Amino acid sequence: MTPVVDILRLAHNPDLPLPAYETAGAAGMDLRAAVPEDEALVLRPGARTAVPTGLAFALPNGFEAQVRPRSGLALKSGVTVANAPGTIDADYRGELKVLLVNLGEEDFVIRRGDRIAQLVIAPVVQAAWREVDALDATDRGAGGFGSTGGR
Numbered sequence: 001m002t003p004v005v006d007i008l009r010l011a012h013n014p015d016l017p018l019p020a021y022e023t024a025g026a027a028g029m030d031l032r033a034a035v036p037e038d039e040a041l042v043l044r045p046g047a048r049t050a051v052p053t054g055l056a057f058a059l060p061n062g063f064e065a066q067v068r069p070r071s072g073l074a075l076k077s078g079v080t081v082a083n084a085p086g087t088i089d090a091d092y093r094g095e096l097k098v099l100l101v102n103l104g105e106e107d108f109v110i111r112r113g114d115r116i117a118q119l120v121i122a123p124v125v126q127a128a129w130r131e132v133d134a135l136d137a138t139d140r141g142a143g144g145f146g147s148t149g150g151r
């Protein structure tokens, strides 16, 4: 069943299209920058910034949202999400912000309405710890980090 999420437009975003799945099978909804029309944001090489979206929402309990990079921006400009995947908690009611970092060599200009990242909404579980004295045995044991061989 499709989860329905209450979403609120903030004062600086009366007009931008809501995040939307761009194709029928898309996993993510593209997020748009709600920077002022007359104040494009310039992200210098190596710099990072929190880009406003002008949106706040209330995820149903049992869901999270992840802020992920757009591959085209990453490939063409080296612009990605600094904390990817950003974690949006179900109880967060503040503005969704996208933390972009410019790993490229050129200035990256962000204008109002630009699609800067994507949002994936996913079910999440909260686990509980049970502290024990020993763990059950497995074939892998403590092997990891290449223990099964390279290539």
Ligand SMILES: O=c1ccn([C@H]2C[C@H](O)[C@@H](COP(=O)(O)OP(=O)(O)OP(=O)(O)O)O2)c(=O)[nH]1
Residues within 6 Å of the ligand: 067, 083, 086, 087, 088, 089, 090, 092, 095, 096, 097, 098, 099
């Ligand atoms: O890319 C992001 C990541 C987080 N948030 C918001 C929603 C999230 O629920 C809240 C807290 O995020 P997180 O737990 O990652 O940050 P923190 O540094 O641990 O802050 P806090 O102490 O507030 O949890 O900030 C965003 O708007 N964009």
Ligand SMILES: [Mg+2]
Residues within 6 Å of the ligand: none
């Ligand atoms: Mg936190």
